[in-house]
Amino acid sequence: MKYLRNEKGVTLTELLAALMISAMVLGGAMLALWQINQLFQSSTEGYLHRSEMKRVSSVFSTRLADSSTAVYISAADELRMLSGGKRQAVVFDRNSGTLSVYDFNGDVTQFESTAVSRAALPELYEQAQVVAESISGVAYTYANGSPLPAAPLKNGELISVTLTFEGGDTETVTVKLLQDRTDK
Numbered sequence: 001m002k003y004l005r006n007e008k009g010v011t012l013t014e015l016l017a018a019l020m021i022s023a024m025v026l027g028g029a030m031l032a033l034w035q036i037n038q039l040f041q042s043s044t045e046g047y048l049h050r051s052e053m054k055r056v057s058s059v060f061s062t063r064l065a066d067s068s069t070a071v072y073i074s075a076a077d078e079l080r081m082l083s084g085g086k087r088q089a090v091v092f093d094r095n096s097g098t099l100s101v102y103d104f105n106g107d108v109t110q111f112e113s114t115a116v117s118r119a120a121l122p123e124l125y126e127q128a129q130v131v132a133e134s135i136s137g138v139a140y141t142y143a144n145g146s147p148l149p150a151a152p153l154k155n156g157e158l159i160s161v162t163l164t165f166e167g168g169d170t171e172t173v174t175v176k177l178l179q180d181r182t183d184k
Contacts, residue, residue, distance in 0.1 A: 053163070053171045056099070056132040060161060061173040063088065063101065068178040070159060072140050072148040076117035079140055079161075080104055087111055089125060091118050092138040097166065099132045114150045137164035143174050153177060 064070065067081035077092040087104040102118070102125040110116045110124060118125045140148050143158035153159065154177060162172045 049165070049167070049169070052132070052134070053165055053169060056135075057161075057163060057171040057173045059131050060090070060099075060163070061175050063090070064159065064161070064173075064175040064177070066178065069152050069154040070177060071112050071152050072150065073114050073117060074140075074148075074150065075114065076119070077138060078117065080111055082111070089118070090131075091125070092135060097133060097135050098130050099135045099138065099163070101129045101131055103127045112152055132163075132165075134166045135163060136166050136168075138162070139164075 063083070064079075064081060066083045069082040071080040072078075073080065077094065079090045081088050081090070087106070089102045089104040090099065091102060092099050104111060104124060105126055106116060106121070106124040110121070116124065139162040141160050141162075142148060143160050145160075148159065156176055156178070158174055158176050160172055160174045162170055164170050
């Protein structure tokens with residue numbers, strides 16, 4: 001009977017208890033790692049969204065600040081800009097949520113005309129550059145909040161552009177147009 005009292009081994013109950021404790025510790029560690037991963041993903045997405053907002057507003061403000069003349073076409077969600085001798089049009093497409101910059105190849109009369117739009121005369125709009133694809137609205141105003149007229153803006157006027165991104169975040173840029181020294 002002495003050989004039955006050998007206590008060098010582990011009983012089945014002890015083995016099952018050790019496995020249960022190990023499973024609980026591993027489950028807790030997996031849950032903690034999953035939560036850390038979720039937190040990292042949400043903070044990364046937020047950072048990328050804010051970076052995209054800043055990039056779009058920077059591109060837009062740089063192009064507008066280099067312009068000496070701007071014409072706002074409210075019916076077409078379009079802002080035309082004259083920078084040096086180059087005419088460009090920033091067009092917001094509500095259906096696709098895109099903000100694009102086109103080279104505008106019309107003459108001065110067409111540049112200032114509210115009757116000209118990308119839908120009416122697409123041949124005047126070339127080389128589209130999509131600036132953003134997640135825009136839900138664009139608002140153009142003077143810096144004091146009053147609406148822009150349908151007339152050329154120039155000689156250092158302050159223009160505010162409010163970009164509304166999908167999700168409701170907004171970014172407002174206020175830019176002063178260049179003084180056109182050739183007018184004097």
